[in-house]
Amino acid sequence: MTSSHIHMKRIGLLLLAGLALAAAGCGSSSSSSSSSSTPAAPASSTANSTASSSGAGKTVTITMKNIQFNPTSQTVKVGTPVKWVNEDTVPHNVQGGPLHSSTFGEGGSYEFTPKTAGTITYVCTIHPNMKATLKVTS
Ligand SMILES: [Cu+2]
Missing domain, CATH: 2.60.40.420 (Cupredoxins -  blue copper proteins)
Structure with a gap:
């Protein structure tokens, strides 16, 4: 009886620890991803054609x-x-x-x-x- 009681306590602690880790991981990952996803968008249209300069071979x-x-x-x-x-x-x-x-x-x-x-x-x-x-x- 005593051994099973200890076992139950351990499972409970593990569950709590797991929940705490999951919550912490969730919070930190969401905040970091929202801040790091911002600078990707604006650098898309850099290679525009400059038709006035005449490179050799190009009509x-x-x-x-x-x-x-x-x-x-x-x-x-x-x-x-x-x-x-x-x-x-x-x-x-x-x-x-x-x-x-x-x-x-x-x-x-x-x-x-x-x-x-x-x-x-x-x-x-x-x-x-x-x-x-x-x-x-x-
Ligand atoms: Cu004419």
């Missing part, structure tokens, strides 16, 4: 919009493909130096890859005020 796009080339002065390296895209509803072309495109309408494009360094000034012959410069560096 550089010049748009034709509102009867203007944009940008009017673009610098690229030799071997970098340059693409003119017509975003106007009227047709345009690219003429000057080695640039001899056909006339193309909205959504059309002309591509040219410079092989030598130098400055190319070009126009759209339909709209003589559409002037721009392509600087090619070696």
Whole structure:
């Protein structure tokens, strides 16, 4: 009888100790997780594209919009493909130096890859005020 009584007491103590540990663990873990979960969110959109800088090999796009080339002065390296895209509803072309495109309408494009360094000034012959410069560096 005495031995079983002691046994019961031990189980009770173990249960109380377990509950105390569980409560303590629960409290500490929830508080720490709520404080540590905050700094993860804001660093998501860091790698945005910077289209203005012309890395070698990557196509550089010049748009034709509102009867203007944009940008009017673009610098690229030799071997970098340059693409003119017509975003106007009227047709345009690219003429000057080695640039001899056909006339193309909205959504059309002309591509040219410079092989030598130098400055190319070009126009759209339909709209003589559409002037721009392509600087090619070696
Ligand atoms: Cu034009």
